[in-house]
Amino acid sequence: MNIFRILGDISHLLAIIILLLKILKSKSCAGISGKSQILFALVFTTRYLDLFTNFISVYNTVMKVIFLICAYVTVYMIYVKFRKTFDSENDSFRLEFLLVPVTGLSFLENHSFTPLEILWTFSIYLESVAILPQLFMISKTGEAETITTHYLFFLGLYRALYIANWVWRYHTENFYDQIAVVSGVVQTIFYCDFFYLYVTKGPVTFKKNTFPLNDMNLPVPQVFKHPPRSLTFSSSYPTDGDDFN
Numbered sequence: 658m659n660i661f662r663i664l665g666d667i668s669h670l671l672a673i674i675i676l677l678l679k680i681l682k683s684k685s686c687a688g689i690s691g692k693s694q695i696l697f698a699l700v701f702t703t704r705y706l707d708l709f710t711n712f713i714s715v716y717n718t719v720m721k722v723i724f725l726i727c728a729y730v731t732v733y734m735i736y737v738k739f740r741k742t743f744d745s746e747n748d749s750f751r752l753e754f755l756l757v758p759v760t761g762l763s764f765l766e767n768h769s770f771t772p773l774e775i776l777w778t779f780s781i782y783l784e785s786v787a788i789l790p791q792l793f794m795i796s797k798t799g800e801a802e803t804i805t806t807h808y809l810f811f812l813g814l815y816r817a818l819y820i821a822n823w824v825w826r827y828h829t830e831n832f833y834d835q836i837a838v839v840s841g842v843v844q845t846i847f848y849c850d851f852f853y854l855y856v857t858k859g860p861v862t863f864k865k866n867t868f869p870l871n872d873m874n875l876p877v878p879q880v881f882k883h884p885p886r887s888l889t890f891s892s893s894y895p896t897d898g899d900d901f902n
Contacts, residue, residue, distance in 0.1 A: 658716075659825050665818035666720060672811035673727045679804040680734050685742040688802050690794045691735040692748055696755070696787035698728040704780035706773060747798050750790035759783045766836065781837055785844040788812065792847065810855050813848030816841055 680686050705721045712718065735743055763779035764770075791809070795801045801809075820841055826832040 659822060659829075661818050661822035661825055665815045665822055668811045668818060669815035670720075670723070672808050672815060673724070673731070675804060675811065676808045677727060677731060677734075679802075679808070680731070680739065684739060686735045686739050687742050687744055688794070688798070688800065688805050689735060689743075690748045690750070690791040691732070691743055691745070692750055692752055692790035693787055693794075694728070694731045694735060696752070696783060696790070698732050700780045700784045700787055701725050701728050703776040703783075706776060744794075744798075748790065748794050749797070750793045752790070755783070755786050755789065759786065768836070778836060781840045785840040786847075788844070788847060792851075806851075806855060809848070809851055813845065813852060816845045816848070820845060 676689070680689070701721075701724050705725060708718065708721050708725075759779060759782045762782055763775050767778040768774050788809075795805075820838070823833070823838050823841070
């Protein structure tokens with residue numbers, strides 16, 4: 658492992674902890690998209706199916722377990738424990754606009770046509786767009802609590818650090834996984850406007866209809882109506898299996 662990978666994992670874990678502490682401390686999940694959290698839980702579930710069959714390292718196993726537990730605890734708190742505080746009216750992103758194309762793409766572009774590989778690929782593609790319901794919710798309400806912006810910042814920072822990790826591995830190990838890299842870049846792009854506002858103005862309340870999704874000048878579903886036609890993907894599956902994110 659390199660420093661970018663470690664910092665990326667720490668940033669990802671911090672984002673999840675910040676979100677959980679926010680819910681527990683305020684006893685409210687207001688402003689949090691339950692749909693995004695369901696998608697993240699689905700991402701971890703489909704990615705970590707090899708948890709009990711393929712041992713990489715203690716670090717790898719422990720982090721997988723932590724992410725799985727935290728994901729389902731978050732979903733439980735939103736939809737069960739604090740469901741009365743959940744803003745279902747504004748958490749209205751239609752998940753089929755993400756799940757259908759992601760499922761189709763995972764069958765068309767993968768490293769090998771086997772159940773575990775397809776599910777792993779599905780998790781990579783899905784993670785790249787899983788934050789969209791949360792961004793859409795903020796865009797719709799025009800509000801984001803300070804703690805929620807911290808959560809989004811560390812979540813975006815985690816992916817940016819993983820891009821640095823892939824660059825480092827390419828130069829030091831000649832390792833390159835095109836599916837993970839392309840999906841990671843797409844995911845990071847969704848955070849670009851947010852990063853700019855966060856760094857220049859700090860945690861702020863965003864004006865209605867001025868958050869990143871609206872800057873695209875596209876209704877959310879149209880983002881997925883015309884997928885890139887020229888993308889090609891490498892068939893070199895990660896040999897070490899170490900990058901669990």
